[in-house]
Amino acid sequence: MTRARQEQGDYGRESWERRWSQALGRGAHAVDRRPPNAHLLAEVADLRPGRALDAGAGHGAETLWLAxxxxxxxxxxxxxxxxxxxxxxxxxxxxxxxxxxEWITTDLGTWAPPRDAYDLVACLYVHVAGSAPEMVRRLAAGVAPGGTLLLVGQPPVDPSTGAPTRAAGQRQVSVEDALAALDAERWTILVAEERPRGIGGGEVDAVIRARRVA
Ligand SMILES: C[S@@+](CC[C@H](N)C(=O)[O-])C[C@H]1O[C@@H](n2cnc3c(N)ncnc32)[C@H](O)[C@@H]1O
Structure with a gap:
């Protein structure tokens, strides 16, 4: 097994192609019924529409909602x-x-957005193969002055029960990763917490919303 493959574990490109083929094969309608992410709706509803990057867009619910x-x-x-x-x-x-x-097929493990280009950069539930703070810094460089960075990651273990989550075996962005990556002189941290995904509990996510000041 190559080093890159080991770092990706079971969450490399081929495995995601397989997951999406299986999910869509079972029923595209069921995939299409998945609502846009509740954290995105809550955090972005008050922003004036501009240019957005949806990093790890998947089935496109958030992209379509934004567009x-x-x-x-x-x-x-x-x-x-x-x-x-x-x-x-x-x-x-x-x-x-x-x-x-605009649709771009590329690997977020290495791809860098154009600098200062987006009023919103959102990255939701993407497995990080390398260093999470490095990926946060790379994506954050795409945010324009005054723009917003929204990161959501599911911890591998539920913080309240200690049980493995659906993200077990993955590394997704945590509050600590984001705070380590974002320079306090350039970013105002508006949200940095773990919170339930929906009303009534259930899965818990790390949610980070930051505004670029300079
Ligand atoms: C759990 S899904 C989340 C999809 C969507 N963001 C959402 O919230 O429903 C993770 C998505 O990230 C994509 N992904 C994972 N690692 C990636 C990488 N290194 N580069 C590009 N896309 C990646 C997968 O193909 C998948 O569509």
């Missing part, structure tokens, strides 16, 4: 299966939504 609200979205994922599906959803949603989205 439907007037954002121009760059949707990035390394799964062509997921992005092809998301693109066809955008086309079905109408030309005004589809023309606001």
């Amino acid at each position: 439907g609200r007037g954002w121009r979205v760059t949707a990035v994922d390394f799964s062509t299966t997921a992005l092809d599906h998301a693109r066809s959803r955008a086309e079905r949603a109408g030309a005004d939504v589809a023309e606001r989205v």
